[in-house]
Amino acid sequence: MEDPQFVKSEVKIPSKTPGWDLDAWKFLPMTASGSSSRPLPVISADISDRAHGISANKRMGLSLFAERFASLGYAVVVFDYRRWGTSAGTPRHIVFVSEQLDDYRTVVKYVRQQAEFDPQKVVLWGTSFSGGHVTALSSEKNLNLTAVIAQCPFLGLGSGSSRLTKALLKTVLAGIHDILRQTFGMTPRYMPAVAQPGQVGLLTAPGSVEGMNLILPAEEGVYPNEVSASSLFELPFYNPRASGARITCPVLLVAAEQDNLCPLGFFHELKGLSPKVQLVSFPLGHFELYNEKGSMEAMVSFLEEHVPLDGSAPKSD
Template sequence: MFTKSTLKIPSFHAGWDLDVWQYLPTAETSKPLPVIVMAHGFGANKTMGLSHYAEAFSAAGYACLVFDYRRWGASDGTPRQVLVVNEQLEDYRTVIKYARQQAHFDPQRLVVWGSSFSGGHSITLSSEANLNPVAAIAQCPYTGLTAANSPLWYLKIAAYSAVDLLKQALNLSPVYIPIISEPGTLGALTSEGTVPGMMAIVASESPYQNEISASSLLQVPGYQPMKNAKQVTCPLLIVLPSEDNLCLPEGAHHIAKTTTKCELVSVSGAGHFDVYHGQPYHAESLSAQLEFLKKHVPV
């Protein structure tokens, strides 16, 4: 019900290409297709379950462009495994611009999709009037609120980050810490259930590396997608696991109260990773997304 191909799209940084999976529905149509631009969350790449969403959307008649950020997954960029929020937002804009330049895509029916940290990107981009997406979807999104850690954790992160910043300034290899680790240990994401939750979405063929530059964590506190809620320009769906202990639900509720553009679907009893493929609440989350698309971006 769909075809899949791989594209290389030049990023904003000269010589660094973004690796993109293009999904096209096979049903014949004479009209340009609505297109969904998708990327993954914190420390993840597109092999970690995004194909299941893209396949479902394409089977329903939507084209999808699923990409890896610079420095991550199959895309170019060095040093590797370094998170830069502005770069990731820029990469979304790059793929969106590419999509709008293709004759087989409808430039007026472009949807931004994100999950977890990229759910925050979806919220942020939906507030950019000049970008003008027709709709946006944010699943279990990062909104600016995360679980607190111990004072010792913050001291360790500060120390590792300082050394990392110095090494990168000298063009040396970054200082890496685990992306996911058990509660009480050193790592970027240490909430209860995060390790088994993340590993459950890592496919056997995934090139997943459980490491991130320590100073990447300095990017997170200042990034507050919920502050953009009043500027959201298009219908925005937030699929919210009610028991999310990683990206705290309070931020999503704040967005829903702040703008009439937001449609919030609470998945009762679900944790952060429970809405991904193979998990107990995936069908409920996907169904809500397909209904939202049918309502606001009918094929």
């Protein structure tokens, strides 16, 4: 087995909520060990969204991406949102889009305050639901991002999501029940994040359970497969492509052409809104994209073009 070309450590990042730290992993390339090394470009990433952005954590495969980027010479900071994974926050496993966007902003501020990172070369990376987050954040001028990479990002609900079925009605009622429970100080009502079609759950598209099983780690207990039922109501009003015309930095969208969760048409729509958006796609389903080597190679090429490691300025668009 080859020696790793990076050093991994754990860090705690204070979140916007006092007392709630974000648990993070920091990956530094071995070349950063010398005191004369220049500050490194840094990639901030979250994966609390392997199930449509809502129910996973950084232990579910994100290391593979972080290790590759760090081996190339980039620094990487991987974190869990508040209430998820090993980060603090209660009640657990509740989705608040505003909180998750703030957690990304918090990590961006944190990495800019660390002497080992180059504050002028900050990249955001996300996949599925967090892919939507980084896409939305790419339009925030005050973040001054260098680049953004979004793999099979959630860019809004497709038209098929609103079809009324008995299962959907039961799911909505579970969400209302959860709101009532939490309003009166009770524990949340949870439901599966991933379930079979026709069952109560947040993600019930055909193939979702099987796809999730393909990418789950062998270690038991990593994936709880639960989310507060009221998290359902965060989705219909979230449209990360709405601010696409105001994107401020190069953005790479990596799409799965057979994705039944994140419609390909939304990717083309976003690309049409901004000349800064690049799109690559593969003839795969949503979950298959995670193990596609071509996806990783596209990301690496994008980084080499827009976030060079030789000390030169990023390419202007």
